[in-house]
Amino acid sequence: MLKINENYLNIKGSYLFAGIAKKVREFSAANPDKKLISMGIGDVTLPLADAVVAEIKAAADEQGRADTFHGYGPEQGYDFLKNAIKDYYLKNTGVELSLNEIFVSDGAKSDVGNMLDIFSKDNVVLIPDPVYPVYVDTNVMDGRKIVYLNANQENGFLPMPDETVDCGIIYLCSPNNPTGAVYSRDQLKKWVDYANSKGAVILFDAAYEAFISDPLLPRSIFEIDGARTCAIEFCSLSKTAGFTGTRCGYTIVPKALSVGGVKLNPLWLRRQTTKFNGVSYIVQKGASAVFSEAGIEQSRKNIEYYRNNAKIIMQTMDELNITYTGGKNSPYVWLKCPSNMGSWEFFDLLLEKANVVGTPGEGFGKNGEGFFRLTSFSNYENTLEAMERIKNILK
């Protein structure tokens, strides 16, 4: 008789964004004349760069001719893309990687989830609250013990290590989703020292690194001394280059990272070669164009565009005397709901009165109660209009 993984029955029933979608659907059905502006889900709106589109089309043509056809490729990614990533890392962060520390994937979400395969179920896991729900859900699926790190206004939504707590796995997301808070070098150094002293691994989610504008802030955990013996880093082209629907990311597993004499890099390689068959050749060619001169230039322009949206949101919050984190080095503005409203109460108010859709903070954890996330990924005109509407109902 088959036994299912009973841990699945412990995952929370309705996923945050499904709940939002339902409310939006119901409102739209009842109010077909209202034009909704979405500042909810963290999806981008600007298209792929021309250089990327051209490369994808050229690769499609290659796949259509027997003499240039590519069948099975290396599960961990083609060297042409890994070399482009290696060069980008060096220029962007000063970090020198070797090719076999780079694993190309169909996105950071897959790697963040699948990485847990190589760790025992019997690990204590530190997870900030609030945070991207996937960290919690994937560990609940495995039945691991979770200890939450309180992120709140007092610590600027940047919790620091507690030496008295023992753990095996630590999640850090910087710039943070949803709070937009970014760890400084000194703060990350404390986390790295803590992880090394405990023999723990930091799973560092750097999906939003391209939004960092302050040159003093670290864009990669590997900029910190000692990180190569305690950290794995997840990166994504989703927000950097508009790959949310095209799907490509990459994960760095340092060769120096080991536990009790067992290196993690070959374990992850084995996981990927056994349960994955590599990213589409066509997508990898497109991804490599992201790192070309033209690709980098267009990505930079897109980030500037979203950054300008974030500025408009921040100015509005300032005018309304609403406190927030994020926005400056992050596409997300994380605000305290005015008049001590609850997250869903504020959600309903914005939906019904301003016809603007955001994300209730409590969807990211209990410390998110009373907070709210707005994203800068809409287009400029909608961002302006949404802020005008919000000003009108709150002033």
Add this chain to the structure above:
Amino acid sequence: MLKINENYLNIKGSYLFAGIAKKVREFSAANPDKKLISMGIGDVTLPLADAVVAEIKAAADEQGRADTFHGYGPEQGYDFLKNAIKDYYLKNTGVELSLNEIFVSDGAKSDVGNMLDIFSKDNVVLIPDPVYPVYVDTNVMDGRKIVYLNANQENGFLPMPDETVDCGIIYLCSPNNPTGAVYSRDQLKKWVDYANSKGAVILFDAAYEAFISDPLLPRSIFEIDGARTCAIEFCSLSKTAGFTGTRCGYTIVPKALSVGGVKLNPLWLRRQTTKFNGVSYIVQKGASAVFSEAGIEQSRKNIEYYRNNAKIIMQTMDELNITYTGGKNSPYVWLKCPSNMGSWEFFDLLLEKANVVGTPGEGFGKNGEGFFRLTSFSNYENTLEAMERIKNILK
């Protein structure tokens, strides 16, 4: 302190194809003038259909314009592709599926591996021997108890259920990799009845269904009465439409499939929405063209081409009085090594004397000892030449 998944240390060290690649590399380095013909790894050689290439390029253009840009899509696949798959199923097998039974993925290998997430580690697993190594490796990674099903010449490499054995998970691959053997309707019915009586799930790998030419043989396990309450089916565009490097597959989890009152379809949906973000929009558009009239026609021609190669291999084996299975309803010819040679002994002979690369049977399990796999995925000219060379050394 981090604890790793110790089961990873129990996986066999060198993957079959890595071992072959090393031998080939060494031979080529020592004999740079010899032209090797590969009939080893099951990779295709014919390019993508024109209709597929055109659709991929059109989708790339869409991704390059803000008004047609696609960001995050449904994790389980777009309806346009799921509808195409649903229609194909009905025409090809007579099986009627509903859309939410179809899950689009980046390939059958990923789904075969990831499906185990929703099952307890505490399950007995039946796996045929010899077979595609991924079934064994992914279960060793989870520490499950494996019971092997002996596939051999006596049972035509088609092992049947043993009522005295209890189990939770059963792997069947038909047409089989590596043996090319195909279960009949009656045989599959026995497996379905067995699984239903034990409350077990059959993981049915149908990656090679398109190679079945005999109209009496089942192409889907769902052609068998009772399969919807005990089976999950994995399908792939890799061999059907040359997607080995473009990456797209699909998995069928029937809504009627449940264990102890828990339905498996929502569990798999939850796994995929949590640890996966869908297949690239561009690739899904290309995949949908596989099921267009032009796409089906070109896929049929490609299968015919490989089938003709298989015929040439079979004729050669007949001339040499070498016994084999497969070839007729499968791209693989599974032969008994002549003169009671061992698998690797025969591999070395073919490599060194005929400069032909095949796959030693023991790489697929202990019952593969003394057997050898040749694939029909080379081009026609190379297949002819390889067979001439083999005839010359064995006659």
